[in-house]
Amino acid sequence: MVIGLLLVSQCAPKIHYGYITNEQSLTELATRSDNNKDRKACSDPLSYAPYNHLLHPIRTVRINVHFMNSTSREHNFDEKTGPKYFHNLLNVANDKLSRNQKMNLPHGNDTDVLDPQYRYELWPIKNHNDGYLYHYDDELCFFVNKGKNKNNYNKDVIKKYAIGTDSILNIFVMPHHPDSLATGKYRASRTGIALGTSLKVAGLCENREKPWEFSTLLNHEIGHIFGLSHSWYKNDGCDDTPVHANCWAPNNTEKCKDPVSNNMMDYNNSQMAVTPCQLGKIHKTFASINHQLRGLVVPNWCNLDESQTIRIQEDDVWNGALDLSYNVVVEAGASLEIKCRVSMPRNSSITVEPGGTLILNDCRIHNDCGDEWKGIKLKNTKRETAKVEYHGDVLIENVQQDI
Ligand SMILES: [Zn+2]
Known part of the structure; x- marks a missing residue:
């Protein structure tokens, strides 16, 4: 039994965590790239079409x-x-x-x-x-x-x-x-x-x-x-x-x-x-944050729903604003580029696995409901790191600062 436990602890790679909770930790833990502002991002209606029900409950x-x-x-x-x-x-x-x-x-x-x-x-x-x-x-x-x-x-x-x-x-x-x-x-x-x-x-x-x-x-x-x-x-x-x-x-x-x-x-x-x-x-x-018609919709994006997780398993780009109800995980070998506003539910997080990449491109990640979320969690091992790149103006708001 003791030997078994030892083996497990020797095989499992040790994980080091990094947390991005505001603009300062972003500049410390992420790589800044040239600004390739996409002027059409966030405006095309097709970027909001409800193909993926996890993104569009x-x-x-x-x-x-x-x-x-x-x-x-x-x-x-x-x-x-x-x-x-x-x-x-x-x-x-x-x-x-x-x-x-x-x-x-x-x-x-x-x-x-x-x-x-x-x-x-x-x-x-x-x-x-x-x-x-x-x-x-x-x-x-x-x-x-x-x-x-x-x-x-x-x-x-x-x-x-x-x-x-x-x-x-x-x-x-x-x-x-x-x-x-x-x-x-x-x-x-x-x-x-x-x-x-x-x-x-x-x-x-x-x-x-x-x-x-x-x-x-x-x-x-x-x-x-x-x-x-x-x-x-x-x-x-x-x-x-x-x-x-x-x-x-x-x-x-x-x-x-x-x-x-x-x-x-x-x-x-x-x-x-x-x-x-x-x-x-x-x-x-x-999803238009200042539009009076948004108020007619029940804001069911405020509370975290842990019954499901948004798992990014291949390269993906979010071209439209989103109000999410779930945690997000960017898996190894995959990348997620965020180009618009994303509201994260209370106590939720975005996790980047070792070997995963998150690209923040002129985006704003916040909580729309006056609550706090837990920020971006980077999981690193000795062999592989979680990568975060950012372009242009990136806002990371409403994150608990005591992590
Ligand atoms: Zn008509």
């Missing part, structure tokens, strides 16, 4: 729902039917997101199909509401998207009734105006408009039999909230959403021959496909 967008009605209470769902309808709609919208489909266009494309990695959750405010709110207001309750009384872009109803707008996406369910409907020329269409961190939607109570029919429009409107444009245009900022005629469904005309678009951000009878670039744009908004 599922995000939860908080929502609440305001049912707007007249004081006569005859123009919208009542307080029993409204929540029932919307609960159903929300479930179908989340389910449709989870079943993202392959793009129809361009014909023969090989565009990847990713899980969008975000869902919506009804968000009650404790002792105040259950996530559903009701307002009876003859002046502000109606929605008009055509004619001289058009008010679809007007924010008065939001200004008066929205709550928790820094952390909750407020959805206003509004009836179309009865005077507009009475003209006979105005349709109670299913429609919506994204205004900042709030959304006005109409046509639900007039078409109440099938809540699921509104689900993809909800996904479309929330897509607008998080920065997506209509994708049939050329300038939507994504190469994987081709220009097309924006047909509702295929027909016998040359313009709308089969296949037509099924993208979520077009007007078609499917709206079931969302591309890597579009998802990248949404996740880029989630």
Whole structure:
């Protein structure tokens, strides 16, 4: 037994640790290289596309729902039917997101199909509401998207009734105006408009039999909230959403021959496909540290989740900002280059194994939640060391200094 222990201790290489916890220890333990600033780093939406679920865990967008009605209470769902309808709609919208489909266009494309990695959750405010709110207001309750009384872009109803707008996406369910409907020329269409961190939607109570029919429009409107444009245009900022005629469904005309678009951000009878670039744009908004829309997402990157570890086993580059939930280990023979902002969860660390390389390139590593993390741990043996290189301005923040 004693011999066995001796053998083990003789064979196991002795490990010396080094810790990078701030800019000073960085200059002491890392090698400075020429600044090869990558000006495009951090901006390309594709760098944020949720290919790797360890880097892009599922995000939860908080929502609440305001049912707007007249004081006569005859123009919208009542307080029993409204929540029932919307609960159903929300479930179908989340389910449709989870079943993202392959793009129809361009014909023969090989565009990847990713899980969008975000869902919506009804968000009650404790002792105040259950996530559903009701307002009876003859002046502000109606929605008009055509004619001289058009008010679809007007924010008065939001200004008066929205709550928790820094952390909750407020959805206003509004009836179309009865005077507009009475003209006979105005349709109670299913429609919506994204205004900042709030959304006005109409046509639900007039078409109440099938809540699921509104689900993809909800996904479309929330897509607008998080920065997506209509994708049939050329300038939507994504190469994987081709220009097309924006047909509702295929027909016998040359313009709308089969296949037509099924993208979520077009007007078609499917709206079931969302591309890597579009998802990248949404996740880029989630990761934009000073963006007001980031506040709508539950910050589940604050606490360390030890059920998994991000293991770098081949050369990898992080070109987009990340909010991580796990420890990171750069293994022997592999390298990791970090080019943007990375938030590390409380008490987490980045470990570089002997023979592993970490390259810090004009990046910022911090904790976004007002807590501290444990910094970069270098494991060295007599034979092999952990290498860290840095370029340009590197910020290492919020690290416990008593290691
Ligand atoms: Zn739209």
